[in-house]
Amino acid sequence: MDIILADKSGFCFGVKRAVNESLETKKKHDKRIYTLGPLIHNTDVVNYLKEKDIYPIEMEDIGKLGAGDVVIIRSHGIPLRTKEIMEEKGIIVVDATCPFVSNIQRIVKKYYELGYKIVIVGDKSHPEVIGINGWCGNSAVVTKDGSELEGIRAKVCVVAQTTEKQANWEKVLNVVVKNCKEFIGFNTICKATEERQLSAMELSEKVDMMVVIGGKNSSNTTKLFEICSENCKNTIHVENAKEIPDELLNKNIKSIGVTAGASTPDWIIKEAISKMNEEKNLDFNEQLEFMEKNSTQIAVGQKIKGEVISVNEKEAFLNIGYKVDGILPKSEVTKEDNDNLTDLIKAGDVFFVKVIKRRSDDGYVVLSKLEIERGKAFEEIKKAYEDKSIVNVFIKDASNAGLVGSYKGVRVFVPASHVELHHAANLEQYKGQEMQVNIIEFSDSNNKTRIVASRRELLKAEKNKAEESTWEKLEKGTEVQGEVKRLTDFGAFVEIGGVDGLLHVSEISWGRIDKPGDVLKVGDVVKVFILDADKENKKLSLSMKKLIENPWNNIEEKYLVGNTVMGKVVRFANFGAFIELEPGVDGLVHISQISEKRIAKPSDVLEIGEMVKAKILEVDKEKKKIGLSIREVDEV
Numbered sequence: 230m231d232i233i234l235a236d237k238s239g240f241c242f243g244v245k246r247a248v249n250e251s252l253e254t255k256k257k258h259d260k261r262i263y264t265l266g267p268l269i270h271n272t273d274v275v276n277y278l279k280e281k282d283i284y285p286i287e288m289e290d291i292g293k294l295g296a297g298d299v300v301i302i303r304s305h306g307i308p309l310r311t312k313e314i315m316e317e318k319g320i321i322v323v324d325a326t327c328p329f330v331s332n333i334q335r336i337v338k339k340y341y342e343l344g345y346k347i348v349i350v351g352d353k354s355h356p357e358v359i360g361i362n363g364w365c366g367n368s369a370v371v372t373k374d375g376s377e378l379e380g381i382r383a384k385v386c387v388v389a390q391t392t393e394k395q396a397n398w399e400k401v402l403n404v405v406v407k408n409c410k411e412f413i414g415f416n417t418i419c420k421a422t423e424e425r426q427l428s429a430m431e432l433s434e435k436v437d438m439m440v441v442i443g444g445k446n447s448s449n450t451t452k453l454f455e456i457c458s459e460n461c462k463n464t465i466h467v468e469n470a471k472e473i474p475d476e477l478l479n480k481n482i483k484s485i486g487v488t489a490g491a492s493t494p495d496w497i498i499k500e501a502i503s504k505m506n507e508e509k510n511l512d513f514n515e516q517l518e519f520m521e522k523n524s525t526q527i528a529v530g531q532k533i534k535g536e537v538i539s540v541n542e543k544e545a546f547l548n549i550g551y552k553v554d555g556i557l558p559k560s561e562v563t564k565e566d567n568d569n570l571t572d573l574i575k576a577g578d579v580f581f582v583k584v585i586k587r588r589s590d591d592g593y594v595v596l597s598k599l600e601i602e603r604g605k606a607f608e609e610i611k612k613a614y615e616d617k618s619i620v621n622v623f624i625k626d627a628s629n630a631g632l633v634g635s636y637k638g639v640r641v642f643v644p645a646s647h648v649e650l651h652h653a654a655n656l657e658q659y660k661g662q663e664m665q666v667n668i669i670e671f672s673d674s675n676n677k678t679r680i681v682a683s684r685r686e687l688l689k690a691e692k693n694k695a696e697e698s699t700w701e702k703l704e705k706g707t708e709v710q711g712e713v714k715r716l717t718d719f720g721a722f723v724e725i726g727g728v729d730g731l732l733h734v735s736e737i738s739w740g741r742i743d744k745p746g747d748v749l750k751v752g753d754v755v756k757v758f759i760l761d762a763d764k765e766n767k768k769l770s771l772s773m774k775k776l777i778e779n780p781w782n783n784i785e786e787k788y789l790v791g792n793t794v795m796g797k798v799v800r801f802a803n804f805g806a807f808i809e810l811e812p813g814v815d816g817l818v819h820i821s822q823i824s825e826k827r828i829a830k831p832s833d834v835l836e837i838g839e840m841v842k843a844k845i846l847e848v849d850k851e852k853k854k855i856g857l858s859i860r861e862v863d864e865v
């Protein structure tokens with residue numbers, strides 16, 4: 230006959246912890262120790278503890294105890310007020326409530342205080358449920374199928390007794406979804422229970438007979454019995470080996486499956502198995518292995534996988550396979566205030582998170598999704614630095630020193646000198662923009678990270694590329710279009726496809742120009758002639774006047790000596806005034822030819838910009854000179 234022990238069976242983390250706590254407490258106090266109710270639902274264990282002078286008492290007996298007495302709260306937990314009463318009496322209270330149950334108590338208290346109606350999926354008379362209800366002023370609706378919730382319209386917070394069946398939890402949740410507009414649900418069914426139930430269910434499908442070992446009043450053992458009975462008609466529930474009927478074992482049974490409730494110690498399981506098969510010995514390591522799994526330590530910085538249990542606008546709760554659930558605040562999912570957390574995360578989603586605090590004020594493990602993304606982003610930036618590849622940063626802030634950008638949550642600094650090719654006067658204008666940058670410095674040592682980026686490097690590379698292609702096209706003697714970028718006293722710099730060419734002041738016009746700013750301004754788009762394109766030395770010389778016909782070419786035909794012309798006074802010299810006859814052609818009226826009267830200087834009688842009539846006295850094409858007289862016109 231094969232005897233198969235279910236993978237997960239026997240003492241769970243919480244029960245083992247409570248038993249150990251009791252024995253440790255007894256060592257510290259040389260007197261009788263009390264447990265509030267039987268420590269676990271197993272008569273044999275309770276008797277064993279009595280032998281150690283650890284006795285169960287009922288709630289009503291608290292009144293008989295006084296200061297200095299020691300009372301252990303068992304893994305089921307108790308109502309908050311009961312605990313307070315004991316402490317007020319000076320009783321030494323040792324809280325061995327299973328951390329999974331304490332977590333439910335905290336949830337219930339928090340949401341009760343926030344105005345939620347508490348719904349507990351479980352058994353009204355179970356001590357764990359009575360205890361939980363005591364954390365919300367005994368106001369909870371306790372239900373197994375949701376039938377009591379038909380009329381409820383309030384905002385509801387749903388939790389489950391740790392040993393409740395998953396099917397009941399889903400049934401109640403369905404009713405809540407239909408009836409309540411606002412709800413929050415915490416599936417607090419203990420993993421130990423789920424695992425036991427699943428393991429028992431699978432085993433009971435394969436064997437001829439199932440033996441479920443555990444206290445008759447243990448709810449989790451009773452549920453195991455129910456589950457196994459559904460698959461295997463030949464299922465019995467016993468508290469210990471003695472209760473296994475001999476006649477059953479004599480039947481023609483080929484395989485027996487064994488499972489045990491969470492409050493069944495391994496020696497009781499061993500005894501039962503021994504009775505069925507003398508040679509079979511239970512490996513105690515299986516038990517230890519399970520406990521180890523359930524008491525996994527959580528460390529800050531640890532990366533763990535979590536499944537979303539529930540989510541609201543402010544936070545999500547995750548099952549992280551630890552004795553308490555994790556809380557994921559919205560601020561650790563997104564930095565965008567306008568984002569709706571319920572749009573970003575859904576119940577059932579599974580993803581990695583990082584532990585940023587082992588315990589919040591409410592007792593949850595505080596998690597961050599952003600930290601995981603930040604970690605990934607950090608690696609991406611490091612790679613971009615090594616590969617010299619481009620990254621997009623979002624500019625969050627600006628100061629005189631430079632810009633503070635963010636790459637998926639990682640801080641990236643762009644110094645002011647690296648924002649543009651030339652000095653950027655107003656850094657504020659970049660705030661709120663995406664910017665392409667190169668990472669030029671990356672250091673991560675002694676817990677200090679410094680990431681420096683440059684946009685200038687990129688702009689420089691782009692400019693070089695554009696220049697290269699422009700130089701290939703530029704040809705001496707051709708006409709091109711460009712934009713005036715800078716003005717100096719000696720000329721203007723005109724950009725043609727990324728290449729700056731010099732337009733000397735003498736090449737702007739055929740006429741006389743004092744400074745380029747008199748006729749051009751930055752931003753003007755002008756047509757220019759390429760005087761020279763020195764590709765080797767990257768020097769480009771431009772001319773505007775070459776594109777205009779030289780007005781001196783036929784000057785003698787246009788301006789005959791003796792004729793009277795009209796012109797504009799454009800400048801003065803000590804010896805006379807210059808009159809512009811057309812762009813590029815100025816004539817000189819000598820001071821003696823300005824007026825009949827004797828004048829000290831031309832400005833005594835003329836004004837710049839004034840239109841005057843003058844007689845042509847002389848035209849010298851070679852020397853580009855035209856002599857004029859205003860006086861002789863006036864004499865006529």
Ligand code: SF4
Nearest residue numbers: 241243327329391419
């Ligand atoms: S079954 Fe789960 S919740 Fe209950 S005592 Fe054991 S570990 Fe704790």
